Amino acid sequence: MPPMPAARVSGLRAETPRATASARSQMLETRIVVRRAAGLLRAARVMAPIAMSLPPPSFAIASPWASVLPKRSARSAGWVAKKMPRPIASRLAPIPRATCRAVESIGTSLPTSPVRDHGGVAEGDTILRLARRFESTLLGETVAASAPNPRGKAARIERLDGQTLEAVESHGKHLLLGFGELSLHCHLGMSGGWHFYRPRSRWRRPRSSAWAVLSNEEWEAVQFGGPTLQVGPTARVRRNPQWTRLGPDILAADFDPEAVIPALRADPTRGLGDALLDQHLVAGIGNIFKSEACFAARVDPWRAVGDVSDEELGKVLIAAREQMLSAVELGTRHNFQIYKRRQSVCPSCRGPVSSRGQGDANRTTYWCPRCQG
Known part of the structure; x- marks a missing residue:
């Protein structure tokens, strides 16, 4: 029989020595404590x-x-x-366009909406609507011209001070304002825009960033940004290659789709979507209406022009013209059916919408492979 362990007597109670935990048990206990601490740390970070x-x-x-x-x-x-204090919203909601137009009619000084539809290049509908805005506000008026920004001074905007606006002309994405012997030519590109304000009203952008300001007693037309802004003798401005090399304006009253089709077929291997963006062939169509018109006509924008029939080309051109004129008459941008619907579904067949860069400029084209296949 093995010997009994020695007992130590403390008063009337005897205690036996407890077994000491092994090194492995101590290590396991330490890991549990550390994991619990890490879990509490993560929980505290998630809670607030x-x-x-x-x-x-x-x-x-x-x-x-x-x-x-x-x-x-x-x-x-x-x-x-x-715990961080919850931020308080301090930005006011934008004024609806309908409210601005209603208040405009009674002569208030609230700023009007800028003549600009979207963040891309201003297309023919935007420029035509801009031309009509000039006709209703400054045409026939003697204007005061100033250039708060050095870019406007370099374009010699101040030469128009005291001149009378005699003519307004839009051609594709270009705008021409005629002041007799002088003319102003502008192209808004992707960043430019014209804003119309009542005098002494607050502008939406800093005054120092305005390239051109044309004003009378009732209106201020303010131009911001854009790749082209120049003032010069009318004859020289009209000889500018940017103006003379433009194709037929798709929004012109005498536009003939059949006259444009031979120009589109100049390069039979060129993709249809890429050819529609060539302003030397037809002026005014941009990335939005390229995709929207091809979708409305159910024509694949990636097909080579040589493989597209005259009837299909005519449908695409007519669809683009009707959509752009509708946007002009309504005074708002076109209701997109396919444009910028990346990772969305086609409104017709509920199939996936595809998008990919096309042409040398790599402009994104949107299409439905099912409806336009």
Whole structure:
């Protein structure tokens, strides 16, 4: 029989020595404690947004995981999680266009909406609507001209000061304002736009960024940005290759689709979508109506022009013209059916919408492979 372990007597109670935990057990216990601490740390980060700042002296006590982590001094406690105050919205909601138009009619000084539809290149419908806006506000008026921004001074906008606006002409994506012997030619590109304001009203953009300001007693027409802005003798401006090399204006009253088809077929291997963007062939169609018109006509924009029939080309051109004229008459941008519907579904067949860059400029084309296949 093995000997009994020795017992130590304390008063009337005898105690037997307890077995000491092995090194493996101690290591396992340490890992559990560390994992619990890490879990509490993650939970605290998920419960509320945190901001990093120096800890208060009571961090080791106030922290929810202080009981499982070794205590640290205030200087070495590291970063601390604090609840951030919830931000308060201070930006006012934009004024609806309908409200602006209604208030305009009674002569208020609230700013009007800029003549600009979207973040892409201004297409023919935008320029035609802009021309009509000039006709209703400044045509036949003697204007005061100024250029707050150095870019406008370089374009010699101030030469128009005291001149009378005699003619307004739009051709594709280009606008021409005639002041007798002088003319202003502009192309808005992707960043430009004209804003119309009542005098002494607040502008939507800083005054110092305005390239051109044309005003009378009732209106201020303000131009911001754009790749082309120049003032010069009318004859020289009209000889500018940017103007003379433009194809037929798709929104012109005498536009004939059959006259444009031979020009589109000049390069039979060229994709239809890419050919429609060539302003030397037909002026005014941009990336929006390229995709929208091809979808309305159910023609694949990736087909080579030589493989597209005259009837299909005519349908595409007529669809683009009707959509753009509708946007002009309504005074709003076109209701997109396929454009910018990436990762969305076709409104007709509910199939996936595809998009990919096309042509040398790599402009994104949108199409439905099912409806336009």
